Amino acid sequence: MSDRIHVGTHKGLFELGRRNGGWDIVDTAFLGEPVSAVLDTGERTYAALDLGHFGTKLWRREGGGDWREIGVPTFPPQPEDAADDPHPWTLGKIWALEPGGKGDRLWAGTMPGGLFRSDDGGDSWSLIEALWTMPERRQWWGVAGGEQPGIHSVLVHPEVPADIRVGVSVAGLWASTDEGATWNIINQGMYNEYMPPGQQGDPIAQDIHRLARCRAHPEVMWCQHHNGVFRSEDSGANWREVTAIRPSKFGFAVAAHPTDPDTAWVVPAIKDEKRIPVDGKVVVARTRDGGESFDVLSHGLPQRHAYDLVYRHALATDGEGRRLVFGSTSGGLWISEDAGDSWHTPEMRLPPVNVTRFAGA
Amino acid sequence: MATIVFTRALERFLPVPTVEVEGETLDAALAAVFTAQPGLRSYILDDQGALRRHINIFINDRPVRDRIRLSDPLGPDDEVYVIQALTGG
Numbered sequence: 217m218s219d220r221i222h223v224g225t226h227k228g229l230f231e232l233g234r235r236n237g238g239w240d241i242v243d244t245a246f247l248g249e250p251v252s253a254v255l256d257t258g259e260r261t262y263a264a265l266d267l268g269h270f271g272t273k274l275w276r277r278e279g280g281g282d283w284r285e286i287g288v289p290t291f292p293p294q295p296e297d298a299a300d301d302p303h304p305w306t307l308g309k310i311w312a313l314e315p316g317g318k319g320d321r322l323w324a325g326t327m328p329g330g331l332f333r334s335d336d337g338g339d340s341w342s343l344i345e346a347l348w349t350m351p352e353r354r355q356w357w358g359v360a361g362g363e364q365p366g367i368h369s370v371l372v373h374p375e376v377p378a379d380i381r382v383g384v385s386v387a388g389l390w391a392s393t394d395e396g397a398t399w400n401i402i403n404q405g406m407y408n409e410y411m412p413p414g415q416q417g418d419p420i421a422q423d424i425h426r427l428a429r430c431r432a433h434p435e436v437m438w439c440q441h442h443n444g445v446f447r448s449e450d451s452g453a454n455w456r457e458v459t460a461i462r463p464s465k466f467g468f469a470v471a472a473h474p475t476d477p478d479t480a481w482v483v484p485a486i487k488d489e490k491r492i493p494v495d496g497k498v499v500v501a502r503t504r505d506g507g508e509s510f511d512v513l514s515h516g517l518p519q520r521h522a523y524d525l526v527y528r529h530a531l532a533t534d535g536e537g538r539r540l541v542f543g544s545t546s547g548g549l550w551i552s553e554d555a556g557d558s559w560h561t562p563e564m565r566l567p568p569v570n571v572t573r574f575a576g577a
Numbered sequence: 578m579a580t581i582v583f584t585r586a587l588e589r590f591l592p593v594p595t596v597e598v599e600g601e602t603l604d605a606a607l608a609a610v611f612t613a614q615p616g617l618r619s620y621i622l623d624d625q626g627a628l629r630r631h632i633n634i635f636i637n638d639r640p641v642r643d644r645i646r647l648s649d650p651l652g653p654d655d656e657v658y659v660i661q662a663l664t665g666g
Contacts, residue, residue, distance in 0.1 A: 248589075269631040269661040270590070270620040285590075285616065291624040306623035 218534040220575035221541050222261065223549060224251030227567035229263050232551075239551055239562045245283055246275070253313040253529070255322075256575035262322075262338060264310035272307050276338055289324050289332035289341040302354070303328040303364050311529075314370045317377040325367025329356055331382055333396060344396040347382075352401070355420050356387040368528055369427035373434050373451075381452050383427040383439075388419045389452050405455035409443050426528040427452070428472035428480065431535075436477040440470040440528070445482055447507050458507035463494045469531035469542065474577070476537060478506040481556055483526040483542060491525055498522045500531075500542070502556045516559035517550060524548045529571035543569025579606050579655045586661055591616055603634065604647035606657065621659060631662040 221232040221239070229251045233242035246265055252272070253264040261277045274288045294305040305328075312325030320337035331344040347353070356365040369383035378395045381402075389403040406422040408415075415421055423442035430436040439446040439455065444465040446455040459465075466487030473479035481502045486494050493499070498517040501510045518524070524544030531542040540552040547566040550559040579600060583593035591614070600606030611618040623629050627645045634641040635658040641649050651657070 267590075267620075269629060270587070271623065271629060273590075273619075288619065290619070294625055304623075304625075306625055306627075 217536055217539060218574035218576050220256065221532075221551070222254045222256055222263075222571075222573045222575065223541075223543055223566065223569055224254045224263065224529075224571040224573075225543070225547070225567040225569050226250050229254065230564075230566060232562065238560075241562070241564060245277075250570070252570055253310045253324075254571055254573050255313040255315065256573065257315055258576045260337065261575075262313055264313060264324075266309045272310055274310065274338060286338045287334070287340045289326055289330065289343070291330060291343060298349075303356070308364055309366070311366045311368050312370045312382075314372055317372050317374065321377065323370045323372065323380065325370045325382060327366035328364035329353065329367055329384060329387070331367055331370070331396065346397055347390065347392075347399050350399065352420065353387075356384060368425070371427055371429045371437070371452075374431050375434070379451075381427070381429075381437075383424045385425070386421075386423045388422045389424060389427065389439075391452065402453045403448075403455060404453065405448075405457070406439070406441055406446055407443060407457075425468045426470050428470045430472045430474065430477045432475040433477040436472070438470050438472050438480045438482075440467050440482055442466070445470070445507070447480075456507075458503070460503070460507060460509050461501060462510055462512060463499065463501075466491075467526070468528035469526050471531050471533045471540065473533065473537040474535055476504075479504045479537065479555075480507075481531065481533070481540065483531055485525060492523050493525070496521050496523065498524050498544070498548070498550075500540075500556050500559075511556075513556045513559075515557065516552075516561070518548070522546075527570055529573075530569050532572045532574055532577065534574040535577045539574065541572045541574070543572050545569070578653060579651045579657055581606060581610060581657045581659065584660045587617075587620060590620065593617065600651055602647065603636065603641060603643075603649045603651055603657065606651055607647060632659065633662060634659050 219234045223230040228247040229245045231243040232239045250266045252266040255262045265273045275283045276286045277283045291305040308327035314323045322334045324332040332341040334341045366385045371381040373379035381391045391402045401419045403419045408421045425440045428438045437448040445458040445461045448455045464484040471481045497519045500513045524546045533540045543549045545568045552559045578597040582595045587593045598606045598609040
């Protein structure tokens with residue numbers, strides 16, 4: 217069970233640890249700066265700072281040592297034949313940061329939609345050109361919570377480091393089995409309500425908000441999509457809508473149980489334009505039967521006049537699936553020790569939460 | 578030698594003392610600064626070497642014209658101010 221939670225917010229990074237039988241903030245870093253991604257491998261912790269005016273920077277801490285700025289994904293010079301690219305060849309935000317399962321490898325998913333790999337723990341990065349320069353990327357349109365498409369999920373197969381699946385906001389699920397040298401869009405079975413009828417099922421038109429994978433059964437994936445919740449049993453090639461989700465099928469975040477392929481959690485909200493909790497009640501929906509049914513969990517969560525929204529990276533579970541954490545746009549933070557049956561909130565009022573993550577998960 | 582003054586807002590990330598540098602263009606002058614302090618470049622310029630969107634540069638009291646290639650000429654006594662746009666939240 218992980219005893220460390222990292223919370224990246226609009227104004228700093230907060231580390232929670234166990235204290236007096238509960239959870240408390242034990243360390244803070246980058247106060248005042250937006251943190252868009254965090255990763256704790258157990259030996260090293262990484263934090264991506266989205267500094268706005270000054271660009272995105274990546275910092276690393278070895279064990280419990282000092283933070284220092286390291287290399288950051290950087291686009292190469294934009295060639296003449298790409299002058300008409302609708303999206304900038306410059307790093308906007310690091311939106312996903314994952315271990316590569318091989319040595320010091322890391323993967324970074326970004327806005328405007330570049331995928332980068334480091335093989336030296338983040339000191340240097342290279343753009344995965346095959347994904348960035350493929351003609352289909354010109355179809356990656358949409359606002360992705362900002363102004364650009366973005367790679368929000370990078371799923372590396374736990375036993376096959378060469379096998380990577382990336383989720384792109386408003387542009388489907390892309391797979392590579394050769395460490396990023398070649399790519400195919402693979403998601404069948406989703407639908408986009410806002411496209412013309414003949415194009416609703418087009419894989420590249422799918423607005424996947426977030427993907428999660430069962431580590432022990434990597435063929436099982438869950439997706440919170442703009443139009444609903446979906447589940448795959450073949451590593452993302454085919455998807456079935458999970459229609460039992462309630463009280464709403466809309467949301468941003470999803471977490472997969474690390475060992476039980478039938479269990480997952482989402483945080484439902486009123487769909488589309490409103491994006492607030494249903495009836496002013498913050499709830500978590502959990503399935504334990506592969507999506508056939510859901511428990512709506514609310515014990516310890518605000519049930520009256522609560523307008524917290526949970527962003528796609530702000531829900532996390534640890535390596536055992538007992539502890540969960542989620543943080544909200546209103547700075548709320550709730551932790552469960554019992555897979556979501558009950559929640560409690562440590563004494564704190566945080567800035568808006570972008571990302572939560574357990575150490576080692 | 579032109580004088581380059583940086584916004585104090587950068588000081589929380591790295592040292593940005595006022596410097597005097599040679600350079601007939603803004604690009605050349607900044608290149609000299611970044612040679613001495615490579616880590617500063619990515620705070621001012623984007624991946625394509627253009628001025629970041631919310632950074633502005635004034636040469637004396639005139640805003641820079643060429644934000645892409647920074648080709649604005651510099652005179653020997655020019656004062657260059659690197660500032661950020663103010664946005665809230």
